Amino acid sequence: MISFDPTNEEKAFTEVAYKLGRENIRLSARKNEQKGFVHHELIDQVNHLGFLAMEEPDSLGGMQLPLISQVQILEALCYGDLGTVQGFPGLGDGASVLRVMSDRQIHDEQRHFVKENSCTIAFIKEVAEEMPESRLKLAKTSNAYKLHGKSKPVRLGKIATHLIIGIKDDTGETILFWLDKSRNKWEVETCDNRLGLREASIAKLSFDEVSFSENQVIAIGNKAERILQQANTRIYILQAAKQLGLMQAALDYATEYTATREAFQQPIAKFQGVSFRIAKMVMEVKMVRSRIWQAAKAIDDRHSSAEGYALSTMFTAHKGVRFVTNSAVQLLGGHGYVQEYPVEKWMRDAQAQVILYGREREFLTRRGGQILAMTEKKVMV
Structure with missing residues (x-):
């Protein structure tokens, strides 16, 4: 157990999130589910309040809030509806990857597309020990890497403009890299999501010998x-x-x-x-x-x-x-x-x-x- 008393700022921010959840998110939940995506007016409202930038590092223009603050706000937002919140575009789980990276590990090109462009990132992690059923294969050639196969279902995969992927290559070494849809092509296979989270743009992503250069590699091995x-x-x-x-x-x-x-x-x-x-x-x-x-x-x-x-x-x-x-x-x-x-x-x-x-x-x-x-x-x- 911990002794924790939210600050006045956290209380105020959380109350705004609860109000948004009760009055906007919950009321639009059924419509969002039927459409299979979140309406842009709600996204604009959430973005204006800063709720899409809480985890992003401040070096990329984000708020970089402590986790203890974020968990209170996210609980409040999802009091409205989990599926809607999971359908918000943006950096998604990729924000946490960027958050733990040092400034040196973030390439200028990555910095540009996060700060200047409207991008949505899908994060794929398929390391052999944790994903024995993974069908993604990565091979290293003389001056590039080639990715082949199909990913597991991933949130925001259907609308992603960029991918951050962590898998092991054919030598068993862990590689963390990013792909840009404008130059690295992949196919989107929409999942049968009759169960739930229909707004979350869940999809499997297929790669047919997709090549990417070493400057798209974020880190290798232990790093x-x-x-x-x-x-x-x-x-x-x-x-x-x-x-x-x-x-x-x-x-x-x-x-x-x-x-x-x-x-x-x-x-x-x-x-x-x-x-x-x-x-x-x-x-x-x-x-x-x-x-x-x-x-x-x-x-x-x-x-x-x-x-x-x-x-x-x-x-x-x-x-x-x-x-x-x-x-x-x-x-x-x-x-x-x-x-x-x-x-x-x-x-x-x-x-x-x-x-x-x-x-x-x-x-x-x-x-x-x-x-x-x-x-x-x-x-x-």
């Missing part, structure tokens, strides 16, 4: 692995915060519904099974929030166990968002599956989010591996 590890640690916490916003929205909606609907002349909430389920939902939300704040603070303070905190937090958030949104649908009974009520969309978006960013078992396995490695190190010493 690339370090950037990927640090970036993913941040991404996990930011995504967990978004899931927390969805959890809180589903909890509040289900609580109000059961408190105002009656059966046998008394509110549904007074039935023991319902009150037990609501209580457990509350505990899940509070536990996930505590984990997120603890992990965000650890990352901001550059704590040595930050990655472990992030993996544990993502596992808890995945588990929590599935339970809370499923419970909300069940508590509404038959109405839970009707589009007139938002909980069915929230449940579908939660399931899609977990699939997109890794199932609970993956994070539990990786965290367990870390703990075993630390134990073995102590025994050897």
Whole structure:
């Protein structure tokens, strides 16, 4: 547990985000889902308030907010609707990659397209140990690299103008590089996203011997692995915060519904099974929030166990968002599956989010591996 009191500035910024989520994002959620993208007027509004630049480094014109501030704001935005927030264009998860890179590692060309141009980045990480099913192959030639195959489903892939990719080449060395669609061509295969997150432009990207030069390489070997590890640690916490916003929205909606609907002349909430389920939902939300704040603070303070905190937090958030949104649908009974009520969309978006960013078992396995490695190190010493 940590003792944390938001600053007045954080409280004010978060309240603006909550108001935007309740009054704009939630009201437009169904229309955005039907269209498969977020309306440009809402994007302009969110961008004007600075919510798309929170993670971007200040050297590229971003706000570079601490994670502890960002998680509060993202929770507030996703109280409106997770799918809509995941559909916002911009640097996306790539902002975290740029955030952990040094100024020397950001090429002038990259700096230009981020600061001067309207670009959307899709971040693809397919390292062999974590993605044994990856069908992307990278080969190094005498003076260039060639990328072939198809990526996993990636958020913003359908509308991306640039890609940041981290994979191992044919020699087993980790390579982190960026591609520009104006000179590196790739094909977009829209995913069957009938489940959820339809606004998030999720797609698989195909590459047919796509060549790129060494000046598009960001980092190689240990440097690339370090950037990927640090970036993913941040991404996990930011995504967990978004899931927390969805959890809180589903909890509040289900609580109000059961408190105002009656059966046998008394509110549904007074039935023991319902009150037990609501209580457990509350505990899940509070536990996930505590984990997120603890992990965000650890990352901001550059704590040595930050990655472990992030993996544990993502596992808890995945588990929590599935339970809370499923419970909300069940508590509404038959109405839970009707589009007139938002909980069915929230449940579908939660399931899609977990699939997109890794199932609970993956994070539990990786965290367990870390703990075993630390134990073995102590025994050897």
